[in-house]
Amino acid sequence: MFQVALLILGVSMVGIGVMRGEADLVLGKAIRLCLECVGIG
Amino acid sequence: MDNKNIVKNTDNNLNKKSKLLARFRGGIQAAATLVSNINLPNFVKGGIYQGSGKAVCVPGLNCYSCPAASGACPIGSFQAVVGSSKFSFSYYITGFLILMGVLLGRFICGFLCPFGWLQDLLHKIPGPKFSTEKLRALTYVKYVVLVLTVVLLPVLVVNDVGMGDPFFCKYICPQGVLEGAIPLSAVNSGIRAALGTLFTRKMIILAAVIILGVLFYRPFCKWICPLGAFYGLMNRVSLLGIKVNEHRCVSCGKCAKACKMDVDVTRSPNSAECIRCGKCVSACPTDAVSFSYGFAKDTKDIKEIKES
Amino acid sequence: MKTTIKKMLTIMLAAFMVLSLAACGTKTSDNGSGDPQNMDEAVEMYKKLMDQENEILSQNKELWEKVFMAANKRDMTLQEDGKNYGDFLLDTIEFAKDDFTDKEYKILKEGAEKIKELEDQLAALEEKFPGVGEKANGNTSGTQSVPADSVNSQKFPAFDGKTLDGKKVDGEKLFSGNKVTVVNFWFTTCKPCVGELGYLEKLNSKLAKQGGEVIGINSYTLDGDKTTIKEAKELLAKKGVTYKNVWFKSDSEAGKFTEGIYSFPTTYVVDQNGNIVGDPIVGGITSAEQKEALSKLIDKAMKNSN
Numbered sequence: 001m002f003q004v005a006l007l008i009l010g011v012s013m014v015g016i017g018v019m020r021g022e023a024d025l026v027l028g029k030a031i032r033l034c035l036e037c038v039g040i041g
Numbered sequence: 042m043d044n045k046n047i048v049k050n051t052d053n054n055l056n057k058k059s060k061l062l063a064r065f066r067g068g069i070q071a072a073a074t075l076v077s078n079i080n081l082p083n084f085v086k087g088g089i090y091q092g093s094g095k096a097v098c099v100p101g102l103n104c105y106s107c108p109a110a111s112g113a114c115p116i117g118s119f120q121a122v123v124g125s126s127k128f129s130f131s132y133y134i135t136g137f138l139i140l141m142g143v144l145l146g147r148f149i150c151g152f153l154c155p156f157g158w159l160q161d162l163l164h165k166i167p168g169p170k171f172s173t174e175k176l177r178a179l180t181y182v183k184y185v186v187l188v189l190t191v192v193l194l195p196v197l198v199v200n201d202v203g204m205g206d207p208f209f210c211k212y213i214c215p216q217g218v219l220e221g222a223i224p225l226s227a228v229n230s231g232i233r234a235a236l237g238t239l240f241t242r243k244m245i246i247l248a249a250v251i252i253l254g255v256l257f258y259r260p261f262c263k264w265i266c267p268l269g270a271f272y273g274l275m276n277r278v279s280l281l282g283i284k285v286n287e288h289r290c291v292s293c294g295k296c297a298k299a300c301k302m303d304v305d306v307t308r309s310p311n312s313a314e315c316i317r318c319g320k321c322v323s324a325c326p327t328d329a330v331s332f333s334y335g336f337a338k339d340t341k342d343i344k345e346i347k348e349s
Numbered sequence: 350m351k352t353t354i355k356k357m358l359t360i361m362l363a364a365f366m367v368l369s370l371a372a373c374g375t376k377t378s379d380n381g382s383g384d385p386q387n388m389d390e391a392v393e394m395y396k397k398l399m400d401q402e403n404e405i406l407s408q409n410k411e412l413w414e415k416v417f418m419a420a421n422k423r424d425m426t427l428q429e430d431g432k433n434y435g436d437f438l439l440d441t442i443e444f445a446k447d448d449f450t451d452k453e454y455k456i457l458k459e460g461a462e463k464i465k466e467l468e469d470q471l472a473a474l475e476e477k478f479p480g481v482g483e484k485a486n487g488n489t490s491g492t493q494s495v496p497a498d499s500v501n502s503q504k505f506p507a508f509d510g511k512t513l514d515g516k517k518v519d520g521e522k523l524f525s526g527n528k529v530t531v532v533n534f535w536f537t538t539c540k541p542c543v544g545e546l547g548y549l550e551k552l553n554s555k556l557a558k559q560g561g562e563v564i565g566i567n568s569y570t571l572d573g574d575k576t577t578i579k580e581a582k583e584l585l586a587k588k589g590v591t592y593k594n595v596w597f598k599s600d601s602e603a604g605k606f607t608e609g610i611y612s613f614p615t616t617y618v619v620d621q622n623g624n625i626v627g628d629p630i631v632g633g634i635t636s637a638e639q640k641e642a643l644s645k646l647i648d649k650a651m652k653n654s655n
Binding site for chain 1: 089090091092093095096098104105106110112113117118121122125127128131132133134135136137138139140142143144206207210211212214217218221222225226232235236237239240243278280336337
Binding site: 121124229230237 | 538540544584587588609611612615628630631632636639642
C-alpha cells in the first residue's frame, strides 16, 4: 500500500540527495552564517 | 463474544495510552526544544555549533543560526540547496520531509517543534482570546508561502551567477530572528553593527507573531508556517493518526469544541489542520477518540483514510 | 480586578515589544562632561565622540552616500595625511554642490562642520593621550571570533599558503609589502559574499594606486580541496575578480583563526606591520555606514604604516 511506497520513496530520495552532495551543501551552509540569509543586515 | 472483548480491550488500551501521551505533551515539547538546541553554552560564548550534526535536519522549525542549534532547519536547508547555483530541487530535504510526514505527520507540530511550543506558551499569557474559526480561509496562505518563498523564488530569482536568496528565511521567518539574530547580536558587537533595515522589518514580524500568538491560538502554525503546510498534506497518509471509534461516539461535539485548530474531529480526524495535540482525546466523555499508529490494515481503514 | 491585571500585562508586553524595536536603533550618546584625567576616561571620551560622528552620518544616510560616491568619482585618495576628516567631507560637498538641493546642502554642511569639530576634539585627545584612538577602536564589548586583546592591537595570524592559482604566498611578506591589506573572508555559496565581490574588485584597483590591496580567503578552500578551489576560481572569473585569493591549511594558526569565523562575509583591515586595525566588518559592505567604517579603518592602517 502506498504508505510503504512513500516510506521507500522518502528513504531513496534522501539517498539520492546525499549522493548528489546535497548533505554536504547543507552542512556547509549550516555552520557558516550567511548573515543576510538569516535576516541580519 | 471473545473477539468483541479483544477489540474492546485493545481499544481501551489505545485510549489509555493516548490520554497519557496527551497529558505529557508539554514535557515532550520542552525536551524536543532542548534536544534541537543542545549546545546551550554557545548562547554565552557567542558563535554557533559547527559540528557535522548539522548535516542532518531536525523535524521542527529551528533555525541553524541559533547558537545552540544541534541540527539544520529543513526549510532553511531546502532553500540553501535550491538557491545554490548547482541545484534547483532538493532530494535530500524533500525525502526527509516525506519520511517525517509519513512517520509522524503534524505530530511534529504538536509535540516536537520549538516554535509551536513557544506559541502554546504565548497563548497561556492572560489576555483577550479570539477564535480563528471564522478565519479558516487564512489557512490556505501557508501553502502559498511554501510554494512561493521556499520552492519557487529561490530558484527563479537569481543573481548573475545563478544564486538565489532563501526568501522565507531572509524575509519572513520569525524563528530565525528570535533564536538566531537576537542571541547572536546580544553577545557579538560585529553582528550588532551589521543589523540594518532587514532586521528591523523582521523584528516587526516577530513582534506581530508574538502579539497575535497571545490573542489567537497558534496563528503562525495555522496561517504561515510552510513546514506545517507540508506536514499537514502528509497527515492523511501518515502512520500516526487520530481514530474515532464509531461505536463509542455519541456525537456530543465536545471534541470539536475542545479543538483549537478548528478541526471537526469526528468528521475529519486526519485533517491537514490537526496538529495531534490530543485535546480531543482528553475531552471525549466516552473515550471514543484515540491516537493510532500503524499501516492501514484492512479495507475499513483505507476507507477511513480516503474519506478524511 | 482580573481585567485590570490582563490590561496591565498586555500593556507590558506591548511596551516590551516597543523597547526591543528601539534597542536596535542607533546608539545615542551624551556629551562627555569635563576633561578626561586618565587613559581610561580618554578612551571613553574618544568613543563618545566617535559615536556622535557616526550618529550624524547615519541620520541622513542617503545624502552621505551621495557624498561618498562623489568622493569616489573624484578618485581622491581616501584621506591625505594630517587632513581633518571633516575638512575632507566639506571639500567633497563643495565639489558635488550641484548634486544637492539647497536644503540638503545645508544639512550636509552642518553635519560636516560638526564632524570637523569632533575630529578636532579627537585629535586633541590623541595629542594628550597618544594611542587612545587605537585603544578605543580595539576595545570590543562582546566576544569576537578571536579574543581581542584590549590593550595591544592584534596581529593577523601568520600564514604560509598558496593562491588559488598555486603561487606561494607568505602572510608576513604580503602584509609588509602593502601599506594596507583588506582581508575578505567569504565562501562560495554565500550570496551576499558573492554580491560584494564587484565592490571589492573596485576597491582593490583603488588601493593598488595607494600601495594597498585586497585579498580574499574562501573558507571552503582551506586545505586546498581541488573541487572547491575549481568552483571558487570559476565564480571569481565570472565576477571579474583579479585580486588574490589565498588558501592555507586548516590546522595552521591562520586556519584555526578562519575556522573560528562563523558569520560571513567578514572583512579585516591589516596594516603594514601585520596588525589588525579596529574591529572586523561583519556582513556585506553595502550600507553607507559600513563603507564609511571600512574607509576609516583603511585610513588608520595607512597612518600606522608611516
